[in-house]
Amino acid sequence: MGKSRTRLLAAGGIILCLAAFYFGYGTGSRWVDFCFRLLTFTLFIALIWLAAGDRVKGFLNGRSERIAAELANLEKAKVQASRRLKEVEAKIVNLDKERQALLIAYKAQGEALKSEIIVKAEKNARQIIAQAKLTAQNEVDKAMQDMRSEIAEEIFSTAESLLRKKLDGQAHEKLMDKSLSKVVLN
Numbered sequence: 001m002g003k004s005r006t007r008l009l010a011a012g013g014i015i016l017c018l019a020a021f022y023f024g025y026g027t028g029s030r031w032v033d034f035c036f037r038l039l040t041f042t043l044f045i046a047l048i049w050l051a052a053g054d055r056v057k058g059f060l061n062g063r064s065e066r067i068a069a070e071l072a073n074l075e076k077a078k079v080q081a082s083r084r085l086k087e088v089e090a091k092i093v094n095l096d097k098e099r100q101a102l103l104i105a106y107k108a109q110g111e112a113l114k115s116e117i118i119v120k121a122e123k124n125a126r127q128i129i130a131q132a133k134l135t136a137q138n139e140v141d142k143a144m145q146d147m148r149s150e151i152a153e154e155i156f157s158t159a160e161s162l163l164r165k166k167l168d169g170q171a172h173e174k175l176m177d178k179s180l181s182k183v184v185l186n
Helices: 003-022 030-166 171-186
Strands: none
Touching: none
């Protein structure tokens, strides 16, 4: 709006206000008083509208545009949130499947490890049993050797004592000669 129009309205408002005072504003009947008040209020609103109307329109239009843009952004965010929710729900379903697969895999690994441990334990048990048998056989062989040595000593000492009883001096010499002749001949 032009400045001349604003000035014209302002001048008109001032003239009307002065006329109202001049013709007895507030001293007449109630209807006249009401009409002057209504006229004054209308002029006041018109002056404000002329002075700041464009700014108010701009503010209200800008606010409307900002609200529309914000609603559009919120709608986009809603669509994105909905899409993200679907992705998360799909991941949750996949997580359950993955959990089941992991449980099956871990059970299989556990069974394999269990089997491996059992095989190793059986192998170790066989080795221990074989070693125990070998040790027992060695102990038996040693015991038999010790027993043979003791029996040989016993036989030797018994034979020696019997020979001493039966052999006298002549028989002893005769036996010695016989033994020496065998050694010399061989």
